[in-house]
Amino acid sequence: MDELKKIAPELSKIKKENPFRVPENYFExxxxxxxxxxxEEKRGSTKNHSRIIQFIKPALSLAAGFALIFMLAYWPLKxxxxxxxxxxxxxxxxxxxxxxASLVEGMDENxxxxxxxxxxxxxxxxxxxxxxxxxxxxxxxxxxxxxxx
Amino acid sequence: MDNxxxxxxxxLKNEKTRDLAFxxxxxxxxxxxxxxxxxxVMDHDDADDVLQNTFIKVWRSIDKFREExxxxxxxxxxxxxxxxxxxxxxxxxxxxxxxxxSDFLMNNLxxxxxxxxxxxxxxxxxxxLKLPEKQRIVFNLKxxxxxxxxxxxxxxxxxxxxxxxSYHHAAKKVEEYLKSRD
Numbered sequence: 548m549d550e551l552k553k554i555a556p557e558l559s560k561i562k563k564e565n566p567f568r569v570p571e572n573y574f575e576x577x578x579x580x581x582x583x584x585x586x587e588e589k590r591g592s593t594k595n596h597s598r599i600i601q602f603i604k605p606a607l608s609l610a611a612g613f614a615l616i617f618m619l620a621y622w623p624l625k626x627x628x629x630x631x632x633x634x635x636x637x638x639x640x641x642x643x644x645x646x647x648a649s650l651v652e653g654m655d656e657n658x659x660x661x662x663x664x665x666x667x668x669x670x671x672x673x674x675x676x677x678x679x680x681x682x683x684x685x686x687x688x689x690x691x692x693x694x695x696x
Numbered sequence: 697m698d699n700x701x702x703x704x705x706x707x708l709k710n711e712k713t714r715d716l717a718f719x720x721x722x723x724x725x726x727x728x729x730x731x732x733x734x735x736x737v738m739d740h741d742d743a744d745d746v747l748q749n750t751f752i753k754v755w756r757s758i759d760k761f762r763e764e765x766x767x768x769x770x771x772x773x774x775x776x777x778x779x780x781x782x783x784x785x786x787x788x789x790x791x792x793x794x795x796x797x798s799d800f801l802m803n804n805l806x807x808x809x810x811x812x813x814x815x816x817x818x819x820x821x822x823x824x825l826k827l828p829e830k831q832r833i834v835f836n837l838k839x840x841x842x843x844x845x846x847x848x849x850x851x852x853x854x855x856x857x858x859x860x861x862s863y864h865h866a867a868k869k870v871e872e873y874l875k876s877r878d
Binding site: 557565569582 | 731734808839
């Protein structure tokens with residue numbers, strides 16, 4: 548206080564009193580009002596929690612549905628059909644190979660041999676191509692009997 | 697820390713006794729906290745809001761209270777932070793452009809129906825409102841609440857030396873303001 552008198556004589560002359568007031572019964576009622584607000588707060592936090600669950604619920608149901616379909620349909624089908632993989636490999640052949648095979652297979656034998664004899668032909672066959680053709684269109688017996696002749 | 701506060705903290709941390717202990721804590725500290733907040737935000741309705749927010753924050757974070765400081769300095773700390781947050785957010789929301797916090801608080805003081813001070817008291821409050829934020833809080837805690845510097849140091853997380861200097865500067869500025877208006 549003495550220090551205040553030295554540094555602020557005018558201030559130390561002012562009577563130290565509280566100029567602020569509160570409404571009647573403010574402090575008596577405060578804890579009741581606070582209690583109500585706390586209850587709201589507790590309810591609010593529970594509501595927020597359930598709101599998040601409500602938001603996530605449809606997405607979770609959808610994901611669970613897909614998982615169930617996968618388990619009941621796709622997985623048993625995949626495990627019970629072992630040839631599926633082999634047929635898939637056969638279908639994954641090159642498009643140009645397919646075109647070539649269908650052209651050759653559509654010809655009769657005479658046209659095919661005539662095409663082989665034609666040196667000026669635009670289509671050139673390698674030995675491998677020829678071997679492939681013979682393998683796919685003739686049985687082992689036919690090949691053997693032809694080579695014996 | 698006094699024994700009653702230690703019991704209070706123990707009961708607050710126990711779920712079975714928490715509600716009752718919290719009610720005791722509110723009854724014990726509501727007036728001190730209110731006047732501290734009121735001197736920062738000025739208006740009664742604002743002080744009421746901030747006081748409620750302060751106690752709700754206390755309720756939420758009682759488990760985090762590590763008892764390194766006394767219960768009342770912890771409460772003061774929360775109340776001070778809540779008050780400053782309130783002022784800053786209200787200042788941002790205000791439609792009228794304010795040059796600084798003192799303009800906003802002066803408006804609060806003038807429009808407050810629960811201010812009953814005479815002219816000298818009004819001048820003193822004006823002088824206090826002209827102080828920078830931290831000096832204003834230090835001045836209020838020392839001048840009106842006569843809080844010890846050691847306790848204030850825990851509330852404001854500032855060294856005792858810095859607080860003494862801050863109070864000294866604040867008192868000088870208030871004095872100058874009072875003299876200038878004579």
